[in-house]
Amino acid sequence: MSVLVVGSVALDSVETPFGKADEVLGGSATMFASSACHFGPVQLVGVVGSDYPMHKLEPLKARGVDLAGLETAEGESFRWRARYRHDLNSAETLETRLGVFSRFRPQIPEAFRRTPFVFLANIDPRLQLDVLNQVEKPTLVAMDTMNFWIESRRPDLVELLGHVDLITLNDAEARQLTEQSNLVKAAKWIMARGPKHVVIKKGEHGAFLFSGDTIFFAPAFPLEDIFDPTGAGDSFAGGFIGWLAATGDLSEENLRRAVVYGSAMGSFAVEQFSNERTIALARPEIEQRVREFHRLVAFDAPLPQ
Numbered sequence: 001m002s003v004l005v006v007g008s009v010a011l012d013s014v015e016t017p018f019g020k021a022d023e024v025l026g027g028s029a030t031m032f033a034s035s036a037c038h039f040g041p042v043q044l045v046g047v048v049g050s051d052y053p054m055h056k057l058e059p060l061k062a063r064g065v066d067l068a069g070l071e072t073a074e075g076e077s078f079r080w081r082a083r084y085r086h087d088l089n090s091a092e093t094l095e096t097r098l099g100v101f102s103r104f105r106p107q108i109p110e111a112f113r114r115t116p117f118v119f120l121a122n123i124d125p126r127l128q129l130d131v132l133n134q135v136e137k138p139t140l141v142a143m144d145t146m147n148f149w150i151e152s153r154r155p156d157l158v159e160l161l162g163h164v165d166l167i168t169l170n171d172a173e174a175r176q177l178t179e180q181s182n183l184v185k186a187a188k189w190i191m192a193r194g195p196k197h198v199v200i201k202k203g204e205h206g207a208f209l210f211s212g213d214t215i216f217f218a219p220a221f222p223l224e225d226i227f228d229p230t231g232a233g234d235s236f237a238g239g240f241i242g243w244l245a246a247t248g249d250l251s252e253e254n255l256r257r258a259v260v261y262g263s264a265m266g267s268f269a270v271e272q273f274s275n276e277r278t279i280a281l282a283r284p285e286i287e288q289r290v291r292e293f294h295r296l297v298a299f300d301a302p303l304p305q
């Protein structure tokens with residue numbers, strides 16, 4: 001089944017202790033699509049400015065990502081500048097230039113309106129809400145967000161929670177949104193406002209899936225070299241939602257498998273700048289990493305009675 005993603009298409013300038021990238025392909029929708037496209041068809045809705053180097057999107061097209069919903073508007077593209085220090089778990093945003101995003105109103109093409117899986121990638125929550133008014137009863141609506149929007153558009157975000165089935169966010173964002181320092185309480189706070197499932201990512205410390213009273217945890221893949229964490233969250237979401245859409249199975253067992261596929265895709269994303277690693281992946285590499293995840297956590301000691 002197909003996935004519709006609406007979010008930012010950006011030019012990122014990122015500095016990590018290991019190097020620097022200037023005006024590279026970025027954005028939540030781009031990173032998500034670069035990951036989800038390995039599992040099935042992806043349709044992308046977003047906006048770029050008249051200054052956008054469109055050739056940067058060619059690898060996505062080559063992977064079959066449908067860009068019919070990508071608008072080009074007069075003005076500057078969305079730009080994000082960030083720095084990671086030695087703790088690669090959190091980005092320090094140096095600059096967010098919304099550019100054409102400040103006047104954007106997503107127009108979901110007619111052919112995308114009945115897409116069963118919808119991912120509202122990190123973007124202004126008022127635009128995320130607007131998308132939901134244009135689509136017809138998706139099987140699953142998932143969303144993401146970040147500190148920028150929690151600070152500036154909290155009431156809209158809380159309203160949006162009432163309209164989604166699932167949310168992915170990192171631990172700092174979960175604490176900031178809910179004002180709960182305990183993550184179990186934070187997940188409950190969120191589920192009480194709408195979503196049936198909450199995924200809280202903890203960077204190199206793995207990810208939790210909360211569904212009602214059940215909790216699942218998957219570790220992050222222990223990589224020796226982490227190059228650039230940008231896009232790890234969106235790549236996680238791409239693997240997670242991509243797997244669910246490909247299997248069409250929303251059972252608890254399959255959601256757990258999806259967390260592992262998400263973690264695998266997040267682990268690839270950090271190995272290179274931008275989407276370089278995720279977009280170039282071959283499916284056997286993904287399966288191999290999932291098998292390595294399995295080995296990482298499998299043990300067969302008899303359980304105490």
Ligand code: AMP
Nearest residue numbers: 008010026027122148230231232233234
């Ligand atoms: P993550 O997967 O969480 O590392 O997300 C990184 C991507 O989010 C970058 O490629 C940025 O271009 C994009 N981004 C950063 N800030 C914002 C924002 N305020 N709204 C939408 N997208 C953003």
